[in-house]
Amino acid sequence: MKCEHCTRKECSKKTKTDDQENVSADAPSPAQENGEKGEFHKLADAKIFLSDCLACDSCVTAEEGVQLSQQNAKDFFRVLNLNKKCDTSKHKVLVVSVCPQSLPYFAAKFNLSVTDASRRLCGFLKSLGVHYVFDTTIAADFSILESQKEFVRRYRQHSEEERTLPMLTSACPGWVRYAERVLGRPITAHLCTAKSPQQVMGSLVKDYFARQQVQEEKGLAFPVLPGGSTGGALQMFGRTTPSPEGGSRQTRMECWCSNLSPEKIFHVIVAPCYDKKLEALQESFPPALHGSRGADCVLTSGEIAQIMEQGDLSVRDAAVDTLFGDLKEDKVTRHDGASSDGHLAHIFRHAAKELFNEDVEEVTYRALRNKDFQEVTLEKNGEVLLRFAAAYGFRNIQNMILKLKKGKFPYHFVEVLACAGGCLNGRGQAQTPDGHADKALLRQMEGIYADIPVRRPESSAHVQELYQEWLEGINSPKAREVLHTTYQSQERGAHSLDIKW
Numbered sequence: 001m002k003c004e005h006c007t008r009k010e011c012s013k014k015t016k017t018d019d020q021e022n023v024s025a026d027a028p029s030p031a032q033e034n035g036e037k038g039e040f041h042k043l044a045d046a047k048i049f050l051s052d053c054l055a056c057d058s059c060v061t062a063e064e065g066v067q068l069s070q071q072n073a074k075d076f077f078r079v080l081n082l083n084k085k086c087d088t089s090k091h092k093v094l095v096v097s098v099c100p101q102s103l104p105y106f107a108a109k110f111n112l113s114v115t116d117a118s119r120r121l122c123g124f125l126k127s128l129g130v131h132y133v134f135d136t137t138i139a140a141d142f143s144i145l146e147s148q149k150e151f152v153r154r155y156r157q158h159s160e161e162e163r164t165l166p167m168l169t170s171a172c173p174g175w176v177r178y179a180e181r182v183l184g185r186p187i188t189a190h191l192c193t194a195k196s197p198q199q200v201m202g203s204l205v206k207d208y209f210a211r212q213q214v215q216e217e218k219g220l221a222f223p224v225l226p227g228g229s230t231g232g233a234l235q236m237f238g239r240t241t242p243s244p245e246g247g248s249r250q251t252r253m254e255c256w257c258s259n260l261s262p263e264k265i266f267h268v269i270v271a272p273c274y275d276k277k278l279e280a281l282q283e284s285f286p287p288a289l290h291g292s293r294g295a296d297c298v299l300t301s302g303e304i305a306q307i308m309e310q311g312d313l314s315v316r317d318a319a320v321d322t323l324f325g326d327l328k329e330d331k332v333t334r335h336d337g338a339s340s341d342g343h344l345a346h347i348f349r350h351a352a353k354e355l356f357n358e359d360v361e362e363v364t365y366r367a368l369r370n371k372d373f374q375e376v377t378l379e380k381n382g383e384v385l386l387r388f389a390a391a392y393g394f395r396n397i398q399n400m401i402l403k404l405k406k407g408k409f410p411y412h413f414v415e416v417l418a419c420a421g422g423c424l425n426g427r428g429q430a431q432t433p434d435g436h437a438d439k440a441l442l443r444q445m446e447g448i449y450a451d452i453p454v455r456r457p458e459s460s461a462h463v464q465e466l467y468q469e470w471l472e473g474i475n476s477p478k479a480r481e482v483l484h485t486t487y488q489s490q491e492r493g494a495h496s497l498d499i500k501w
Contacts, residue, residue, distance in 0.1 A: 071277040073307060075297050079266045080129045092266040095209070096125050097134045097201050098320075100334045100341075100452075101272045101423040102301040104445040105430055109305055114332050114448055119317035121270075121304070127313050132209075132321045135329055136269075139201035140341040141457035142466075143171060146194035146483045147343055148350040151413055155355060164190075166404070166411045169343050171196045173279035174418030175397065176487070183401060184489040190404075193484045197341060198269055198279055202294015203482050206262040208470045209323050213260040262292035269298045273419060273426030276300075300428025324462060333455040336363070337415075339422030339446065344376065344415035346457060348388050351413075352378050356385050365390070372396050372420050375411075388413045393420030424449060 083091045098121065107117035122133040147169070154164040170176055170192045179187050195203075269276060280295040319328035335342035345363040352358040358378060365374040373396045378386040389411045391400045397416060403409040419425050421442070430442045457463065471479040 067281050068277055071280065071298055073299060073303055076268060076299065083129055092264055093132070093213075093260070094130045094266050094268070095132045095134065095205050096130050096268045096270060097136050097139075097205065097295075098270045099136050099197070099272060099276075099423075100140075100332070101339070101426070101449070102270050102304075102429065103332060104424060104448040104452075105272065105301045105441075106305065107448050108441055108444040110308075114452055116317070118320055118329075118332050120315065121308075122320050123315045123318040124308055124311075124313065126318050127315050128311075130268075133318075134201070134205070134323065135320050135332075136197050136201045137333060137335070137455070138323070138460065138463065139204055140171075140197040140335055141460050141463045142200045142483055143194050143197045144335065144341065144343055144346045144457045145463070146479075147192050148347050148354075150192055150194060151347050151351055152354050155351065155412065165413070166190055166409060167192050167413050169415045169417075170194060170485075171341055171343060172275070172417045172419075172423075173198075173282075174273070174275035175416045177275070177278065177282070178394075178397070178418065180488050187401065187404070188487040188489045191487055193486070195483055195485050196279065198271070198276055198298075199283055199294055199485070200483060201269070202267060202283065204323060204466075205267050206265055206292055206294055207482070208466065210260045210262055210265060212323070212325075265292075266296050267294065269295045270301060270304055271298055271426070272301050272423055272429045274300060274428050275418065275426075276428075300426070302429045302431060305429075322462075332452055334449065334452040335457070336454045337422075338365075339424040339449065340415070340417060341423070342454075344388055344390055344413070347413060348376055348378070348386065350458075351386055356380070358385075369399070370396070372422075373399075386413075387411050388415075390415045390417075392417045392422050394418065395420075 079092055079094055083094065098118075103114050103118055103121075106112070106121055107114045110117060110120065112120060118135075125133050147167075151167050154167050158165045168175075168179075168187075168190045173196065176191065176196075179191060269280065276295075277298040277300075280293060280298045283293055283295070319330070322329055336345040337343070348363055349360045352360045356378065358380070360378065363376055365376055367374050372390075372392040374390045376386075376388040376390075377384050387410055389400075391397055391414050397418070400409065400414060400416070417423060419427070421437075424430070424445050425437060425442060430438045430445060432438050467474045467479065471482060473479065
């Protein structure tokens, strides 16, 4: 049986109803793990079904299946419970990063504005015991800015001898995995080397954020986490001394500082699709993270919503944290994409200005064969200077690859997403109980997302500061190491596609 968009002649994926032995993972509450009733006693199990399409390639291997079964709320609650125990040496700083495409889902589902949904989600997570909640938009800033520079470089280097175009986006893990495992070279040579927002966020949290904590601790001005815990970042002891007034005694806490290493942080990503779970497992280990993954656990928006719906908690709304001290996110922003992080629109504007000195304010999309394959062009005096496309869903991807292989693909750049309808339509959210897309909810989400103010990545002063303070310059070797990646290509099998080239 084939899954919906499968490109293989035979596929081991089965539907949830066909496969009664799907690997699933229960998400018990802290109270359930302790064998007692409490504020979470109504929390139902959250299920992860590995039969959900994860990049639609050669399917999930047995080893990956075991690893994916650990990407669930059970692991999340395990860390929450660990932090409630007395052995502070084992405590972890719990950080959750939320993708901007998840917020419209929470807003639509709970009938809130997107700002209120963000504050409600943040307050709920902190009521569970999460220490910091971040927005991944800043990570997408880096991904887009690095992609802009790479496209301009590829455009200038492109020739008949060195065919560096089209450049294909690398932000969607489903598409990247498909390109690596099924298509192989020369397709992977066209993939942008900029890391995805999730990968960049992992480095921001486990490297930059961790080192900022250490600097504050060395000055004895460390941030005490909710509940008075430092998340195991400090070794502390209490000394009892007589009070100046005599009689009563008071306790003074003194500290020895130790590094807040990446292993002391448990980083959770809230994302709209299951492919992000696989991306977390497949991610390489950057040297700065000392063998630690950037994301320890990925939970879909639907899994978090289920926990919110069935948890019995009194929640106080809270503002989203930033990576910069006590600053808070005062409003929700997004990038200029209809349902994604907007790589196409931002790269198109940058390329038009950098290559042709043309200012483009409004990017106009033109649907071609279907609404998930659209074109954007820059024209001057009847000549097409730039031709970009957005290709969403595997049927459009197959058509794109066919034309690319035949040398009849006219585009300089393609924003490629595995999900038809884009990131908002990720399989981890906006699904009906029988596993189909909830079209009414999705339309509502699209309207909510369209109303979120757009922020251009070039306008972020924080990003420019991070380039200098964290990455040692915009084009430094460290920036290249942290923000870019390489791809693994397997030999394409005889039946890797149903298409005969």
